[in-house]
Amino acid sequence: MSNQAEKLVExxxxxxxxxxxxxxxHAVDDVSFYINKGETLGLVGESGCGKSTTGRxxxxxxxxxxxxxxxxxxxxLAFNQSQMHTFRQHVQMVFQDPYSSLNPRLSVFDLIAEPLxxxxxxxxxxxxLDARVRDLMDVVGLSRRLINAYPHELDGGRRQRVxxxxxxSVRPEFIVLDEPVSALDVCIQAQIINLLKRxxxxxxxxxxxxxxxxxxxxxxxxxxxxxxLGKIVELSDYKTIFANxxxxxxxxxxxxxxxxxxxxxxxxxxxxGDVPSPVNLPGGCxxxxxxxxxxxxxxxxxxxxxxxxxHHYVACHLAEKK
Ligand code: SF4
Numbered sequence: 001m002s003n004q005a006e007k008l009v010e011x012x013x014x015x016x017x018x019x020x021x022x023x024x025x026h027a028v029d030d031v032s033f034y035i036n037k038g039e040t041l042g043l044v045g046e047s048g049c050g051k052s053t054t055g056r057x058x059x060x061x062x063x064x065x066x067x068x069x070x071x072x073x074x075x076x077l078a079f080n081q082s083q084m085h086t087f088r089q090h091v092q093m094v095f096q097d098p099y100s101s102l103n104p105r106l107s108v109f110d111l112i113a114e115p116l117x118x119x120x121x122x123x124x125x126x127x128x129l130d131a132r133v134r135d136l137m138d139v140v141g142l143s144r145r146l147i148n149a150y151p152h153e154l155d156g157g158r159r160q161r162v163x164x165x166x167x168x169s170v171r172p173e174f175i176v177l178d179e180p181v182s183a184l185d186v187c188i189q190a191q192i193i194n195l196l197k198r199x200x201x202x203x204x205x206x207x208x209x210x211x212x213x214x215x216x217x218x219x220x221x222x223x224x225x226x227x228x229l230g231k232i233v234e235l236s237d238y239k240t241i242f243a244n245x246x247x248x249x250x251x252x253x254x255x256x257x258x259x260x261x262x263x264x265x266x267x268x269x270x271x272x273g274d275v276p277s278p279v280n281l282p283g284g285c286x287x288x289x290x291x292x293x294x295x296x297x298x299x300x301x302x303x304x305x306x307x308x309x310x311h312h313y314v315a316c317h318l319a320e321k322k
Contacts, residue, residue: 005037009035010070011034011054011069013032013066015028024279027053028050028064031050033225035174035208037204039207039222040200041224042211042220043209044213044214050278055093059076059088064077071087071174089119090173092176095179096178098159099183108137108149108150109133109147111166112133112165132169134147139165139168140164142158161192164196172205173204174207175205175208177209177210180209181216189216190219214241214257218238222238224236229281232315234313236312246312246316248291248293248316251269252269269292272290273290275290284298285298285316295318297317298317
């Protein structure tokens with residue numbers, strides 16, 4: 001998979017398994033994609049499809065079982081402790097639930113200052129630290145009067161702004177956003193998405209935006225990858241995903257999004273059949289038990305993710321026929 005833009009992150013054949021009572025759970029099973037510098041790649045799929053595990057494995061909050069994560073030409077998965085220390089200043093994560101990810105005993109000032117306390121220039125200069133925290137509050141649209149407030153005194157949107165300010169504090173290049181707006185109501189979601197877009201433009205940031213909701217991902221992503229049971233089943237630019245969804249699972253996800261125009265209704269595809277256990281995966285296509293188009297070969301042959309034209313990747317035996 002390649003194109004002309006500069007790649008910042010390249011994930012090759014990433015695998016992450018968990019040992020559970022019944023065997024090996026295939027959380028991330030041979031996932032490959034890249035993210036260009038300055039772009040947002042949206043990663044969507046149902047809960048448990050492996051999208052959050054993929055994000056966490058890329059930045060080594062979880063250790064991969066195999067594969068590569070290439071960042072600035074180097075394999076992050078082979079980094080030693082000191083290389084990881086430097087890497088963590090280039091890469092940050094914003095979590096879904098800012099309430100549980102923020103220490104309730106720390107004030108807004110302390111929460112935003114915390115990542116900076118490892119950096120020498122701020123360790124030595126309290127005034128500089130104060131100024132940087134205030135500056136970050138301005139950048140994310142947090143009123144300075146909240147500097148001594150605690151997380152329980154803030155609403156969800158403001159808590160997520162604190163989470164974003166923390167992530168920005170070390171001037172990262174790449175941020176993994178793991179369901180960053182899922183816990184917020186719709187109006188606040190739009191504000192946070194707009195903030196993330198503005199920050200990306202102003203700072204040249206690169207995002208991996210993880211969400212279960214295609215309608216949210218659409219507003220921020222230049223390309224979208226759809227995951228199902230540990231694998232990417234479709235990947236393309238967002239216009240193609242919305243105008244020409246080709247994998248039956250993407251088609252079903254899209255059909256569930258209401259059209260915001262009076263009098264226009266979308267035919268919703270209701271999937272029947274059970275999601276197979278990620279521990280006892282069936283041979284062949286993992287979607288076969290729910291797919292309305294499944295054929296005999298789908299039960300035995302696992303479809304490869306392949307380019308069906310113009311960097312539109314689909315893992316379905318019938319992709320070219322749709
Ligand atoms: Fe459906 Fe077969 Fe395509 Fe899988 S490979 S999505 S079962 S048609």
